[in-house]
Amino acid sequence: MALPATGPIHMGALADNNSSASRQDLVLSTLANQFASGSLVGDIDGNPANPGNTADRDALRASPFGLSEFRGSNILNESFDSVVPQLADGTDVTSNGYVDGESAQIQFERNDTDLGPSFTVGVKATSNNAILASNEVNIGTDTGTIDIPFTAPTTAEGDDKYYAFVSTGTFENATGATINHFTAIDNGVTRIKNSGGSIVETVFVSSSGASISNPVVSTSVTTGTQVSKSITGKSAVLNGDGGAIAATLVSESNSGNTTYSISNTPGILRFQTSHVGNPSKARNETTSQRDFEVKYAQQIVSLQASDTTVNVSAVDGSENVTITCTSRGRSGTVTIGHDTNNTPSDKTFTSVDEAVSTVYVQEDISKNFTISSAGTYHPKAFHDGDSVAYVGSSITVAPQLSFSIPQSQTINVNQTQAFSVSSLVGDNKQVVISSEDSIGGATLTADGSATMTPGVNNKVYTITFTGTANYSQTSSSVALLTVNPTVSVGVSPGSGTFRPTTDTHGDTIASSTHGITPTEFTFTPSVTGDNVTTFSYSITDFSFTSGNSSSPGTVKGKYTSGGTKSSDLTVSGLDSTSGTTSFDQTITAVTKAFTGGSIDGVLREGSAITLSGVSANFVQNMRVQRHNGSSFINISAITSDISGNVSVSGTADFERDTNNSREVRIIDTDSSATIVRSLGPSGILGPLPVIDTFSAATGNILGEIDLTIRTTNASSATVNQGVGSVSVDDDVAQTGIGNNTTRIYTLTAKNADDESVTATASATTINPSLSLGNPSLTSWTKGDTGNFTITYTKNFDDAVNIQMGEGLDTGNGGTVYQSISVSTQSGTVTFDRNQMSGDTFGTIVDFRIGSSTSGKVVNDNAASFSDFSAPGAPSNNNSTAASATSIIVAFNAGNNATRHKIYDVTTGTAVLKATVSMPTTSATITGYSTGQTRTFRVDAERDVTTTPNGSSTTDTKTTQSSTFSVTTQTFSSIIVAGSSMSSTSGVGFSTVQETAAVSTISSTQELFYRSDLNTPGSNTVTFFRGINQPIWSGDGSKFFRMNATHIGIIDGSGEMDANQYIAITQAIPISPTSWSATSTGASNIEMSWTDNSAIEDEFVIYRNASGAADSGDTEAGTVPADNTVFDDTSLSNNSAPSISAFGGGSSDSVIIGGQSVNRILFTASGIDSYTLKFNTSNHSSAYSSTAISNTTSGISGGSINQLLFHSGVTGGTTYYYQIQAIKNGKTYYYAVYAKNGNTLSTSAATGNASLSNVTSTSTATQLAVSNTQLSSPSDFDDLTTSSEQATDTSQVRSWSLTGGSGDTTVTFTKISGGNIGTPKFAASKTDSTPDSYVSSGTTTNLGTMSGSGNIYVRCQSYYSGVLAGNSAVYRVTVTNNGVSDSADINIEVSFV
Secondary structure (H helix, E strand, O other), rough: OOOOOOOOHHHHHHHHHHOOOOOOOOHHHHHHHHHHHHHOOOOOOOOOOOOOOHHHHHHHHHHOHHHHHHHOOEEOOOOEEEEEEEEOOEEEOOOOOOOOOOOEEEEEEEEOOOOOOOOEEEEEEEOOOOOOEEEEOOOOOOOOOEEOOOOOOOOOOEEEEEEEEEEEEEEEEEEEEEEEEEEEOOEEEEEEEOOOOOOOOOOOEOOOOEOOOOEEEEEEEOOEEEEEEEEEEEEEEEOOOOOOOOOEEEEOOOOOOOOEEOOOOOOOEEEEEEEEOOOOOOOOOOEEEEEEEEEOOOOOOEEEEOOOOOOOOHHHHOOEEEEEEEEEEEEEEEEEEEOOOOOOOOOOOOEEEEEOOOOOOOOOEEEEEEEOOOOOEEEEEEEEEOOOEEEEOOOOEEEEEEOOOOOOEEOOOOOOOEEEEEEOOEEEEEEEEEHHHHOEEEOOOOOOOEEOOOOOOOOOEEEEEEEEEEOOOOEEEEEEEEEEEEEEEEEOOOOEOOOEEEEEOEEOOHHHHHHHOEEEEEEEEEOOOOOOEEEEEEEEEEEEOOOOOOOOOOEEEEEEOEEEEEEEEEEEEHOOEEEEEEEEEEEOOOOOOEEEEOOOOOOOOOOOOOEEEEEEEEOEEEEEEEEEOOOOOEEEEEEEOOOOOOOOOOOOOOOOOOOOOOOEEEEOOOOOOOEEEEEHHHHHHHOOOEEEEEEEEEOOOOOOEEEEEEEEEEOOOOOOOOOEEEEOOOEEOOOOOOOOOOOEEEEEEEOOOOOOEEEEEEEOOOOOOOOOOOOOEEEEEOOOEEEEEEEEEEEOOOOOOEEEOOOOOOOOOOOOEEEEOOOOOEEEEEHHHHHOOOOEEEEEEEEEEEEEEEEEEEEEEEEEEEOOOOOOOHHHHOHHHHHHHEEEEEEEEEOOOOEEEEOOEEEEEEEEEEEEEEEOOOOEEEOOOOOOOOOOEEEEEEEEEEOHHHHOOOEEEEEEEEEEEEOOOOEEEEEEEEEEEEOOOOOOEEEEEHHHHHHOOOOOEEEEOOOOOOOOOOOOOEEOOOOOOOOOEEEOOOOEEEEEEEEEEOOOOOOHHHHHHHEEHHHHOOEEEEEEEEOOOOOOOOEEEEOOOOOOOEEOOOOOEEOOOOOOOOEEEEOOOOOEEEEEEEOOOOOOOOEEOOOOOOOOOEOOEEEEEEEEEEEEEEOEEEEEEEEEEOOOOOOOEEEEEEOOOOEEOEEEEEEEEEEEEOOOOEEEEEEEEEOOOOOEEEEEEEEOEEEEEEOEEEEEEEEOOOEEEEEEEEEEOOOEEEEEOOOOOOOOOOOOOOOOEEOEEEEEEEEEOEEEEEEEEEEEOOOOOOOEEEOOOOOOOOOOOOOOOEEEEEEEOOEEEEEEEEEEEEEEEEHOOOEEEEEEEEOOEEEEEEEEEEOOOOOO
């Protein structure tokens, strides 16, 4: 039985463990050796990697045999052994172990039946002997080889994981060797990644057939360890435009990634994977699959208009624009249409929608649109989901050609007339203006005009307007220009007052009776125009004194009456052109009349008769008369025109007559009519006093009225209202009157005879009026300085005060802060806002004007008065430690602060440390210890001063800052290594970052820096030898190693800039060199370079297709560190040349210098060189011969359009040609940089290489012309009858053959005419007089003729009377080697 695991081990237990059959002769040392030899020993010698080895057993034997060493041990048994772990089928797994859950068995040899019959088999962990899997079976008395099944454990995978055991009890064990365990793999995963390792199971291509370079199939399992894999299937799930999508193996790793090249995209390709774990595929396998989707990238291609130059629909009709595009990569809708801008972000335009499903198969879309407005339009299209629209090449929509021309025009000779074209609309528009007799014209491309200059030719001209515009638009119009002759009439006299021959009373006008004479006019015409034939005067009320109405020259005459007289002269000539001039004259009618007059006042004794306003027209002789009671008697005579006042003399003879009813008049003594004017009745009186002026006016001061007095013939004057006696001419001012009081004054003036006249006048004293405007400043703050103004008006000159204050009323109430006296009636006064004071705020500022006499006016609450604000709160502004014992408190000043106070509030009690006046904003506070943190507060104080009524007063307000803390200086250290180091200075390793990063460290120095201020890499750091020690100096150019993670440059002043502190993982690697292209293809360039760096993480390859590459260009790819080759695949090559013509057209075969030459038309573009090959078999055979080797001849600007010459061809042979147009491969430029972290090397390995050439071919067929030539003989002479039934024979005609080849044939055929029987012909190549005749319509083969020779032919005819009068033409044709020549013969039957 087993020994106890705990507690004391008794001797009997030892005996029982050995053999329960006997407890005799037990020797402890023997038992100990036996136990030690047969035990499973753990780690005894201190080497846990190899527990239970010989060294452990030796160590166990060498140690004292204490019983504690044997607890849990099993004694060796001899009843069973040879333990072998197996699969259920008997396969030994000693060498490769079990897989989770496998059906297993333990095989062992049972030597006897001493132990048992119940046996436990399984596996035990090597780490702790724990049973991991077991099965107990009763095998009875069986001996020999025993197999007991069990199930392999499911446990963690590991080498030497466990060992097989067989046991019947604790000391009855047999074990096998340690074996491995393998986790059953499960949950296989197939992934497709790119070369960078990112999962890309859906990729996008821009075109069908595109290849996907190097997708990597990555496989893994989530349970167990995958030791190998195989891609068991690559099947197309869905094929798109590219055909059957397929994968081509590029490289494969049994256990790693498999790289493919995917072709015939787009589509869906399914990869199926077998995942294999240890120990074998048969025992440990799982499968998975993954679809690799290659979709069209969502795009719209070939967006264009079918015609980019069209006219508006009014010209070209509806649906004048067709827009097409191709959709790829979208299941949704395409919106297609046109817009007036080419802004991709503008997706609102004229459009239609089309449903599409083009993820794998593209769809062509074509839509028609009607564009009625001219302009530039841009095709646009987008898929739903696109953020911007695609924009195609612009469409020019030409407007409808239109223009306006003027109506027919009429001008005079020697004038020009502009014929304008306006509103000219059209693209590439043009209007040609032309004229009859070429008097002017123009070609216009915009609104404009052509000036017609007909000169002195009076006629009617035709003006033609011919317009053209894009696209193929025309329009034509005409207008007429009538050019009239001009005529003018010189009039003499040309100015003045013109008189007729008769006045309005019918009297003939003479100077003696009217003071004037009639006006005689001379009219002299002046005519311009080459074709004037007729003159015609038309003059109203005119009497010719010289000439008549049709006279072509000067005429004279007088107008017979007054008024405006129509006076015209018309001249006329060719094409009914005419010119008229008007020279209307205004003739002043003559009418005698008295038009005004009256007696001025009354007639007074001793005075002249004064007539006022007497006026008359054309009166030459006049009398003034007064009735004497029985008749009018003359007073005096006036013998000239009268105007204005007149004094009539002779009145001294008048006696005083108080009869006021007797009439006074004036009369014309010459007129046939009685022309008089009554002046009214009048007596003769003495002179009266006259008040010339009496007026009253308001004075300029309060309570005053001013009087003005002027008289004539007065001897005294008085005024009422207390004024009293005044001078007859006086100015009087009356004062002391109440405000706004009206007084009426009466002036009495008397002459010496006490005759009096009076006059009144009134006026009102000033009604005082005062007003104040609004102040120019309507708000301010207490303490503000500066002035403002306020306007005022008043209507008197008395002085008053204008006051500013608070609570002012129309009396004397309120507080006045400033008062200003004014006397002028209006103006502007200036106030000082600083004088406004007090503690009441708001809209409270009043203004008052006036006095106790005038009254007062208040502008109430005219301005707002605000309290001044407390200063802004100050704030900490980078307060910092000045040293280990002092702190600089720096602050941002409070807005409007006068001063600041700094308090230390660390203990909770504010202690004033400093008071600083503006503009100072800092103070140094001392007395602290190193590393001490102090809390501060800054108070801002603001003083404001006002000056009410000139007196000064000051107020103060305070604002506190937030508290802030500052700590005195602290230091941190860093270990710096260089090539040479001391306590005061050092030299770095190298100026090259990589060199410094990998240098061996042999000397270091601990340096200190202000860690409270700076952080390496973030700011400039200054290094010190110690805390509060001098600076430590570096060399300033070479990098030091810093704390083994960074490199940095320290200059002589101990400073290291932030950008000079560089992580070793970001150090600049040494640049690669020696780039070279190792191979090129149609779409790939493989390259290599030299790696010079030891720290790069990868190499980055940049590509440029237009010039030298650098890191700003397209990244072509990356490769891991130490890899110096890269294959750039899927490159786009130059487009193959476009062959637009080969053969056809002007291609032919000609004879040049006696040789046949084939000329083949070749037209191509995008070409660098070409080769012409041929055979004479067919186009299915190889073109084994070369007519033109690779050449650039005839190529200009990448294009060719010419005939290719192939000389020396065999005439009559058909040649089959193939042209190969060659375009050089596209050149790509590369730059390879080493990259460490995110840092590229400073330079790159660079170079360029070209892809293989691209070609296009086309075929043509040309039959080579024969160089055979036949001479052209003249036609045969006519063959005419000689007599009835006679046979006539023609002369011989010969053909000369050169360059002959092959058979020669001769034919004789009728080509026209009637029936003349059956003529014959004979031909020979040897006989010059052939006589072997054959009938017409047959062909004679003369056999082979090579080189030169002659062919002889003659004709024969037989005549019959029945054919008399008929004739016909026959033709002889000789042919050799495809070359023919003919001669005709006319055969007639002409006998009677």
